[in-house]
Amino acid sequence: MAVLVAADSPVIRALGSTHHASGVRTIRLGLVGLGQVGQAVARLVPAASRHTDTYLRFRVAGALVRDVTRARRCPTPARLTTNPAAFLRGTYDLVIEASGTVEPARTMIRRLLGRGVPVVTANKALVAAHGEELLALAALRGTTLRYEASALAGVPFLGTLAARPLVSRVQRFAAILNGTSNFILSSLNAGRGSFDEALAASQARGFTEPDPSRDLDGVDTVDKLSLLASLFGWGHIPAHAVDVDGIRGITAEDLSAARSLGGTIKPLVWAERTATDIRVWVAPTLVPGTHPLATLSGALNGIHLSGRFVSDLFFSGPGAGPDVTAATILDDAVEAVTTVQRFPCAPRSVPMVPVVSPETGWFVRARFPGLVPDASATAQIFAGQHLRVRSVTSPAGDARWVRLETASRRTIDAALAAVAHTHRVQCRAFRVMEHEEHGL
Ligand SMILES: NC(=O)c1ccc[n+]([C@@H]2O[C@H](COP(=O)([O-])OP(=O)(O)OC[C@H]3O[C@@H](n4cnc5c(N)ncnc54)[C@H](OP(=O)(O)O)[C@@H]3O)[C@@H](O)[C@H]2O)c1
Known part of the structure; x- marks a missing residue:
C-alpha cells in the first residue's frame, strides 16, 4: 500500500536519501564517551525509538572510550574503540559527544561537522570555549551542533530561547546552574550529613562532573554562564574575568544562620548586561526564602530572567542526572535529524565590554x-x-x-x-x- 506524505513534512526531511521500503529510517549513532551519560543514552535508545517519530529508529553503531575493558551498564555497542581515528572511520548519521574533555572532543567534532555529520553534545566546557567556532563550522557545512543538555540538563530551555529572538533579549538573570552544588547545600540545609557525605551521595547518583572540583569551585557554572551570555547576545565572557567563589567549606551552621534571617544559601550565578558593562558573580549567595530560586532543592536547577520584552520568566527542573540528560540528548538528536533549524542562533558579533564584579x-x-x-x-x-x-x-x-x-x-x-x-x-x-x- 502506498502512503502519501506531504513533500515538506518533517517525515520526508527525516527520511533524507535513505528512504527504506518500510518508511523507517535507522539513525546510526556514534557515541564519544560511554560514562554516566553515554551509558544512559545507550540504555535509552530502544525506548527512544519506540517513543519518538514513528519513522525513526536509533542504533548505536560505535563508541569511543578510554578503556574497553571497563564494565558498562548498557547494551554493548557494535564497535567499541579507544582509537579516535578508528572511531571516525565509522559511518554515523549523528554523533553524541559525552566525554567531558575539551580535547580530543573538539578536534573530533570539527572533523564530523566538516563531513556534514550533525553532533549533539552535553559538554559545557567545550561549548563555552569553542561553541562559536563549532557553530560557525556547522552552519558552513549545512549541519547542526546542538547542546541543550549542557545547561539545565533536563529543562528544554536553550532551544526555546534560541528560537525566540524577543524573549531571548535577556538583560538580567539569576540562576542555579550546578546540580552537585545545589544538592550538597540542600543536604546540609536538611541536616542530611556532612559536606563530604553529600558530595559522595551526589557522585553516587551520577550528578557530579568527572572532575568534582569543576562543580565545587564554580568552574562548571562559569562555563554555563559563558554559553548563556553568548545565547543572550551579550558576547564572550572570559572565564578569568568572572568573580567566582565555590561552595567548599560551607557548613550546616551557615545554612541555619541564613534561615534565621529568612533566607537560604544557594550556589548562584547573577548577571546583568548594562549599557556599558556586564556585572556578574558566581558564588554561594544568601537568597531570600520567598524567591523562586530558594525553593529549588536537591539537583534541581533554575533560571529567573528579565529582559527588554519579558520579566520574571522562570525555568526550572533537573539540572543533572544521567537519565534525564540522556533524554534531552536524544530529543536533540531527533530534532537534529528531522529539522533544519540551527541551534542555537548563529553567533552574533558583539563588541566586548568590561566584565565587572558588582557591589x-x-x-x-x-x-x-x-x-x-x-x-x-x-x-x-x-x-x-x-x-x-x-x-x-x-x-x-x-x-x-x-x-x-x-x-x-x-x-x-x-x-x-x-x-x-x-x-x-x-x-x-x-x-x-x-x-x-x-x-x-
Ligand atoms: N552526569 C551528568 O548528570 C551530566 C549532566 C549534563 C551534562 N553532563 C556532561 O556530560 C559529559 C559526560 O559526563 P559523564 O558524567 O558521563 O562523565 P564520565 O562518567 O566521566 O564519562 C566520560 C566518558 O568519556 C570517556 N572519555 C573521557 N575522556 C576520553 C578520551 N580522551 N578519549 C576517549 N574517551 C574518553 C570515558 O571513557 P572510559 O569510560 O573508558 O573512562 C567515559 O566513558 C560531560 O561533559 C558533562 O559535563 C553530565
Whole structure:
C-alpha cells in the first residue's frame, strides 16, 4: 500500500536519501564517551525509538572510550574503540559527544561537522570555549551542533530561547546552574550529613562532573554562564574575568544562620548586561526564602530572567542526572535529524565590554578564637573596618553571622583580612541577593 506524505513534512526531511521500503529510517549513532551519560543514552535508545517519530529508529553503531575493558551498564555497542581515528572511520548519521574533555572532543567534532555529520553534545566546557567556532563550522557545512543538555540538563530551555529572538533579549538573570552544588547545600540545609557525605551521595547518583572540583569551585557554572551570555547576545565572557567563589567549606551552621534571617544559601550565578558593562558573580549567595530560586532543592536547577520584552520568566527542573540528560540528548538528536533549524542562533558579533564584579550586601560568618563577643562588640569589629553592619545573629558555637550593607568584593576582602589580622577572627563571606519583592 502506498502512503502519501506531504513533500515538506518533517517525515520526508527525516527520511533524507535513505528512504527504506518500510518508511523507517535507522539513525546510526556514534557515541564519544560511554560514562554516566553515554551509558544512559545507550540504555535509552530502544525506548527512544519506540517513543519518538514513528519513522525513526536509533542504533548505536560505535563508541569511543578510554578503556574497553571497563564494565558498562548498557547494551554493548557494535564497535567499541579507544582509537579516535578508528572511531571516525565509522559511518554515523549523528554523533553524541559525552566525554567531558575539551580535547580530543573538539578536534573530533570539527572533523564530523566538516563531513556534514550533525553532533549533539552535553559538554559545557567545550561549548563555552569553542561553541562559536563549532557553530560557525556547522552552519558552513549545512549541519547542526546542538547542546541543550549542557545547561539545565533536563529543562528544554536553550532551544526555546534560541528560537525566540524577543524573549531571548535577556538583560538580567539569576540562576542555579550546578546540580552537585545545589544538592550538597540542600543536604546540609536538611541536616542530611556532612559536606563530604553529600558530595559522595551526589557522585553516587551520577550528578557530579568527572572532575568534582569543576562543580565545587564554580568552574562548571562559569562555563554555563559563558554559553548563556553568548545565547543572550551579550558576547564572550572570559572565564578569568568572572568573580567566582565555590561552595567548599560551607557548613550546616551557615545554612541555619541564613534561615534565621529568612533566607537560604544557594550556589548562584547573577548577571546583568548594562549599557556599558556586564556585572556578574558566581558564588554561594544568601537568597531570600520567598524567591523562586530558594525553593529549588536537591539537583534541581533554575533560571529567573528579565529582559527588554519579558520579566520574571522562570525555568526550572533537573539540572543533572544521567537519565534525564540522556533524554534531552536524544530529543536533540531527533530534532537534529528531522529539522533544519540551527541551534542555537548563529553567533552574533558583539563588541566586548568590561566584565565587572558588582557591589552587593554581604553575610559573613565570623569565627572567634576565644570567647564570642556580644552582638554590639561584634558589630564594632566590622564597623572598625568602615563596613556598615545591618544585623548580627545569636552565637552558634564559636561563631556569629554578620549581615553587612552593600560593598565591593575588594572592600570586603581587604576588611576581612584586616579583621583576621587585628582580632584573629576567621571570616567566610557570602554575597546577598537583593530583590525588590523578595527582600531580606
Ligand atoms: N552526569 C551528568 O548528570 C551530566 C549532566 C549534563 C551534562 N553532563 C556532561 O556530560 C559529559 C559526560 O559526563 P559523564 O558524567 O558521563 O562523565 P564520565 O562518567 O566521566 O564519562 C566520560 C566518558 O568519556 C570517556 N572519555 C573521557 N575522556 C576520553 C578520551 N580522551 N578519549 C576517549 N574517551 C574518553 C570515558 O571513557 P572510559 O569510560 O573508558 O573512562 C567515559 O566513558 C560531560 O561533559 C558533562 O559535563 C553530565
